[in-house]
Amino acid sequence: MMKNDNIATVLAREYGYHIGIIERFISYFGLETTKKMLEAYNVPLKKTIRCNTLKYSPQELLERLERKGFQLEKSPYYDLGFVILAEPFPLGATTEYLLGGYFIQSQASWLPVLALEVQPGEFIIDFAAAPGGKATHIAQLMENQGVLLCLEISRERMKALRSNLTRCGVKNVITKRMDSTSFWELNIKADKILLDAPCTGEGLMAVDLDRRKKSVKSDMERLNEIQKELFASALHSLKKGGVLVYSTCSTAPEENEKVIEWALEEFPIEILELQISNIAPGLQKVVKEEFQPAIRKTGRLFPHLHGTEGFFVCKIQLEEEID
Amino acid sequence: MSLVFRELTNEEETILQTELDYWLEEKELLSFKKENSFLIAEGKWCELVITTKKVGRFFKENAQISPYSIGITFGEIKNRKILLSLGGAEELCTISRKKLRINETAEQLFLYQRDILSKSIIGYPTHVNKGQKILVTNPQGDCLGVGQLLLSREEVARVENAEKIAVKNLKDLGWYLRKGK
Numbered sequence: 001m002m003k004n005d006n007i008a009t010v011l012a013r014e015y016g017y018h019i020g021i022i023e024r025f026i027s028y029f030g031l032e033t034t035k036k037m038l039e040a041y042n043v044p045l046k047k048t049i050r051c052n053t054l055k056y057s058p059q060e061l062l063e064r065l066e067r068k069g070f071q072l073e074k075s076p077y078y079d080l081g082f083v084i085l086a087e088p089f090p091l092g093a094t095t096e097y098l099l100g101g102y103f104i105q106s107q108a109s110w111l112p113v114l115a116l117e118v119q120p121g122e123f124i125i126d127f128a129a130a131p132g133g134k135a136t137h138i139a140q141l142m143e144n145q146g147v148l149l150c151l152e153i154s155r156e157r158m159k160a161l162r163s164n165l166t167r168c169g170v171k172n173v174i175t176k177r178m179d180s181t182s183f184w185e186l187n188i189k190a191d192k193i194l195l196d197a198p199c200t201g202e203g204l205m206a207v208d209l210d211r212r213k214k215s216v217k218s219d220m221e222r223l224n225e226i227q228k229e230l231f232a233s234a235l236h237s238l239k240k241g242g243v244l245v246y247s248t249c250s251t252a253p254e255e256n257e258k259v260i261e262w263a264l265e266e267f268p269i270e271i272l273e274l275q276i277s278n279i280a281p282g283l284q285k286v287v288k289e290e291f292q293p294a295i296r297k298t299g300r301l302f303p304h305l306h307g308t309e310g311f312f313v314c315k316i317q318l319e320e321e322i323d
Numbered sequence: 324m325s326l327v328f329r330e331l332t333n334e335e336e337t338i339l340q341t342e343l344d345y346w347l348e349e350k351e352l353l354s355f356k357k358e359n360s361f362l363i364a365e366g367k368w369c370e371l372v373i374t375t376k377k378v379g380r381f382f383k384e385n386a387q388i389s390p391y392s393i394g395i396t397f398g399e400i401k402n403r404k405i406l407l408s409l410g411g412a413e414e415l416c417t418i419s420r421k422k423l424r425i426n427e428t429a430e431q432l433f434l435y436q437r438d439i440l441s442k443s444i445i446g447y448p449t450h451v452n453k454g455q456k457i458l459v460t461n462p463q464g465d466c467l468g469v470g471q472l473l474l475s476r477e478e479v480a481r482v483e484n485a486e487k488i489a490v491k492n493l494k495d496l497g498w499y500l501r502k503g504k
Binding site for chain 1: 359373374375377378381382385387388389390391392393394395396409410413430434461463465466467496497499500
């Protein structure tokens with residue numbers, strides 16, 4: 001029998017990955033799961049869209065696109081989502097797309113917004129909003145009521161964010177270009193915050209093949225620091241009882257469970273159950289490190305189990321306002 | 324260049340009122356103004372933005388935010404007139420009667436910046452005259468953009484004018500593909 005490090009070399013060669021990634025996968029998820037994940041990452045993700053109910057009902061959108069020759073089926077994960085089975089011409093060139101009738105978005109991207117359990121009239125902040133997929137989703141669930149504040153650090157990405165918000169008919173929005181790590185200094189407190197944090201994107205191996213060849217180690221440390229700074233800033237910007245949803249498109253526990261474990265020790269927070277079916281629970285143990293039992297309430301999507309990119313989501317409630 | 328957001332001056336209010344008077348009937352105009360809040364975004368250009376009343380109030384109470392944008396750009400104020408944006412056109416389209424309906428073939432061409440031929444028009448409103456602006460829609464009534472009428476209703480009805488340009492394309496949704504990304 002081959003040792004795990006030899007197996008890692010073989011798998012890295014066979015699937016075209018950086019050896020460090022394979023070694024980490026094996027140590028976190030075990031050999032069998034790693035093999036299943038690598039196999040699943042070789043299957044292209046299904047193209048999916050989310051119906052924008054500010055413009056059309058799902059049925060109306062379905063009928064319109066079918067008339068144009070598209071073949072769609074309802075997503076098993078979300079009643080406003082569709083899987084594209086046939087695309088006679090680019091999905092981004094239909095009149096319905098230009099009218100903001102739908103957003104081309106992966107199934108995993110719907111999860112954090114669903115976890116947020118958006119209500120019309122709330123004050124919600126999207127801490128890393130560009131290009132606007134999740135922000136436009138939040139706005140439609142808010143029914144264009146309440147206040148949606150979208151923060152984004154990149155000047156270039158602000159343009160895409162604004163364009164998508166306009167295209168999707170989002171009127172209840174303010175956008176601001178800033179580093180969200182310092183948002184708390186403005187002393188504005190929200191009902192809910194979405195923090196879809198910048199990450200290594202280790203869950204995107206099916207989409208971004210270049211990522212397979214890169215070691216994530218140096219990125220991981222830098223991003224981990226940013227993730228914690230953003231997390232702290234978000235918690236300082238919540239009202240008492242306010243809700244923070246933290247998500248990443250990474251399978252790395254360093255960017256997920258370990259960030260939540262750190263937050264549980266630092267802040268007066270409680271992890272809430274995700275009201276989402278078919279989601280895998282967060283990891284309880286990584287190598288020799290065991291997490292608090294509450295971490296089990298966090299959620300994960302795996303490519304081999306869910307047919308999506310690797311994804312992590314966690315819903316948190318702030319128990320006491322932080323000054 | 325960052326934008327400075329502020330309330331409308333009396334002069335800008337008059338310009339907005341004139342624009343809305345053109346597009347909307349009195350009843351629709353009243354409810355439109357009641358439901359929405361308008362602000363000026365001043366930078367290199369003077370933009371008029373439309374948002375909800377609640378966001379308008381939120382902005383006044385939290386001016387320290389210094390926004391990049393608020394709501395949807397309704398149009399640009401230039402030479403005491405409003406050049407309607409795509410967002411502004413869509414806001415008005417559901418309630419304005421000044422809508423011209425075109426067929427599906429023309430819809431695709433219009434989205435590629437083409438003007439509209441007389442033969443492509445399947446619905447011409449009664450409240451507009453040659454030279455005036457019009458909201459252009461597809462057969463389903465979706466707002467495709469803004470045009471300017473070059474032919475009157477009677478001229479469009481004449482068979483010999485079928486191949487003539489009836490509407491000049493001023494702004495169309497294809498912008499999102501050409502420049503909006």
